Amino acid sequence: MNDRPREAVTEVAADMSGLLNLLASSTGTGLDLARLVFFACRSMPVESTCGLTLVRKGRAPRTMVATDEVARVIDALQHEVGEGPSLEAARVPTLEPADDLSTESRWPEFARRCVEETGIRSMLAVRLPLAGGDVASLTFSSRFPSAFGELTVGLAALYAPIAALGVEQLLRQQDAEELGTALTSSRQIGTAIGIIMERNLVTSEEAMAILRRSSQHLNRKLRDIAAEVAETGEMPPEPPADASR
Structure with missing residues (x-):
């Protein structure tokens, strides 16, 4: 053609x-x-x-x-x-x-x-x-x-x-937009770690480990768990101590 x-x-x-x-x-x-x-x-x-x-x-x-x-x-x-x-x-x-x-x-x-x-x-x-x-x-x-x-x-x-x-x-x-989301998530994670450190008297590494365990336990993204902790000031739910047995 x-x-x-x-x-x-x-x-x-x-x-x-x-x-x-x-x-x-x-x-x-x-x-x-x-x-x-x-x-x-x-x-x-x-x-x-x-x-x-x-x-x-x-x-x-x-x-x-x-x-x-x-x-x-x-x-x-x-x-x-x-x-x-x-x-x-x-x-x-x-x-x-x-x-x-x-x-x-x-x-x-x-x-x-x-x-x-x-x-x-x-x-x-x-x-x-x-x-x-x-x-x-x-x-x-x-x-x-x-x-x-x-x-x-x-x-x-x-x-x-x-x-x-x-x-x-x-x-x-x-x-x-992605950078803005990432920065917001980073700030929220930092805030959540600070709250957990204060409540549990743990190090920043231990506080992050708590967030990770909660994320795996609830099958939710870590940043979403951190956002809730930062907003409410409440500790994230963790799996029972005998969950891995």
């Missing part, structure tokens, strides 16, 4: 202008990734679906945004088999489009199952330039073979840095 005539660039330019105006006037805390991916997919001069995959160091790949269920199924399949254009594009600077998954040799298991389970025949994945050790990709998929030519590759490259900015903003916000 060939690209629409190059006059389609005019329509794309209008879409891009509308998107940038929307982003510039936004009063939220960051770019709307879902709307951005929708715009990117709609601007493609071929019928397609789109997903945004994120891989953070030490964590499993995940789909941040998808235009529909087909895109989510495609991503889930790649995550399951550990191969595919979304994952590879997140690792390498450039990646050639997959013109026909029925004959694709770069990701044989994914390609075979993708055709069988979704009917998708061609894919285009572009890397998003992120800071640090985080990597991400924007992936377009079509039921038609050879759907992604030079024009579509260029369009995807236009959207990649904007999508990367949205991902960066979201990740930094999430990191700040």
